[in-house]
Amino acid sequence: AGSYDVKIVPENVSVAPRATADDQAPAFAEEIIPFTKDLDVTEAFADSGYTGEDATGMAEAIAKLLNATALKDGTVLRVGLEVHGDAAKVVRTSVYDRTQHIVTIALDDRGQYVPSQEPDPNPELLTAFDDSSAPVVVRGNLPNIYDGIYRTAYSYGMSKAMTQRLIKLLASGVDFQSRLNPADRLEVLFSQPDGDDQTSDDSELLYVSATFGGTTRNFYRFQMQDGSTDYFDQDGSSAEQFLLRNPLPNGRFTSGFGARKHPILGYVRMHTGTDWAAPIGSPIIAAGNGVVEKAGWAGGYGKQIILRHANGYETSYNHQSAFAKGIEPGVRVRQGQVIGYLGQTGLSTGPHLHYELIVNGTKVDSMRVRLPVGKVLKGDDLVAFKRERERIDDLLKQEDSDSLKVASAKIDG
Structure with missing residues (x-):
């Protein structure tokens, strides 16, 4: 049980100092936690890296409302996270029986856990129990x-x-x-x-x-x-x-979406995208047809491009060394078009692309979410x-x- 398995690779990852509310506006992300066996709610949060008072309080609220400390095989927790820099706080959790909504609990302005409306659909729910996993890293000198x-x-x-x-x-x-x-x-x-x-x-x-x-x-x-x-x-x-799941054709998968505990400092870091490593200057392509919403500097993200796609989808491409010619806000791009080049600008330990998928304002796991189909004649x-x-x-x-x-x-x- 717990969240999806990811390997923590210390090289070529996005890093940032812990941020406070005064440093930057918070982002919102979600993590899907499927239960493959009966499991205590607190343990499910801990297995996914959430061990703070926010997670403990949410687990207690769920247990009280459902009158059960453990939930059955087939349950899905949809965890809403308020993200400041790389620090994540659990502020909302929805409980599902696979895709059937049971209850949503949210943290209100007074710090109380209260029942709430089910949030907008997250297509990642549809793949919660899929067998698909992160790409296998190919090692050695074998041709790819x-x-x-x-x-x-x-x-x-x-x-x-x-x-x-x-x-x-x-x-x-x-x-x-x-x-x-x-x-x-x-x-x-x-x-x-x-x-x-x-x-x-x-x-x-x-x-x-x-x-x-x-x-x-x-x-x-x-x-x-x-x-x-x-x-x-x-x-x-x-x-x-x-949309493509990997917008760096010659990229090597190094780090996935989700929370992970810092091995030294002990606090939970939230990684809101997927990282792909390649040589500096490697071309980055548009994951889908869309419009350039932003092309500029974005603090720890370095040189960043955000594309707006249909139906509430956005994609974000970070740490670039340079943008392709003609890429500026308002420009339309097609899937596969080169929009920029790999770099390590901003807070980054090495050359890589930090790629994010945002659905209706919420960052989701690009490797797990079920995407709309393409055109059919x-x-x-x-x-x-x-x-x-x-x-x-x-x-x-x-x-x-x-x-x-x-x-x-x-x-x-």
């Missing part, structure tokens, strides 16, 4: 998928721009830092090759089939009635997901897409063509 894609694409004669487009296309469904597998395979079809079978200025990436970790994904290029172009799987679902667009898919499938069967280049190979390091 990210490097393998680049090497293979260049061997095909694909340009740098087309290779970057390929990386963006696969970003939502492929863990680029995973080891390559002997069965991994990449097949692409592009138009207008030059005399040496290299991409030309007029080339377009028409089709991609990528097999990684035993899972194959096929994507077709399609222009919709409104003139926009995107890539879709064989059923007409967009390759572009609503319907009506006339779906009919036209199926015709284009059949056309491309026919082209793939043609071995020789002056206007097309099919490249297929196993990926090796």
Whole structure:
């Protein structure tokens, strides 16, 4: 039981001095604590790193209201936290039977624990008992998928721009830092090759089939009635997901979301995002389509970009060394577009990206939350897409063509 397991990595993490209310306005975050067995409420808080009077008081209030000190397997605590710097205080807790709300208790202005309304939905509740976990850190010198894609694409004669487009296309469904597998395979079809079978200025990436970790994904290029172009799987679902969980394609996961107790000082630190390490200057991409809400300095966060997405979602990218050209408030960006470059500005122990996901003003775990699905073709667009898919499938069967280049190979390091 308790919160999700995370590894505390002392290098490349965001650090900040303990803040007081006078130092900065508090932020609000939530942590989801699922019960996989019957467990005492106080123990559940402690297992997740909350051992102060705020957590003890909240546990006692829950036990009194529900007339039970222990809660059953399948219970979920949705813990609301007021965060000052890296210090977190429990100010609200909702109790659920899986996704069914039972009760919410909040700390009022007089310091009393009182029943309260259920807060706005948190999509992370839907994945409280999922088996998914933080990415596995790949160690050693074994080649990873990210490097393998680049090497293979260049061997095909694909340009740098087309290779970057390929990386963006696969970003939502492929863990680029995973080891390559002997069965991994990449097949692409592009138009207008030059005399040496290299991409030309007029080339377009028409089709991609990528097999990684035993899972194959096929994507077709399609222009919709409104003139926009995107890539879709064989059923007409967009390759572009609503938001990416990792906006640093060559990043190495180092630290997850949640509370952890400082090993020396003893107080609870709240980590309100996920950290990804990579060399300084590595490109950071937009996690989804949106509008730049902020691009500037943000105290301990250093150089920060905040993007506003649809339906109350925001993403925050911190400790950057520089912003990409043209990135300023009010500018629209597309998923996969380079918006900045990795750095260690602000309060940071090493070069890394501290990435945060905010839903309706509350910071949530980007690795656990269930995100909205991407675009799905319907009506006339779906009919036209199926015709284009059949056309491309026919082209793939043609071995020789002056206007097309099919490249297929196993990926090796």
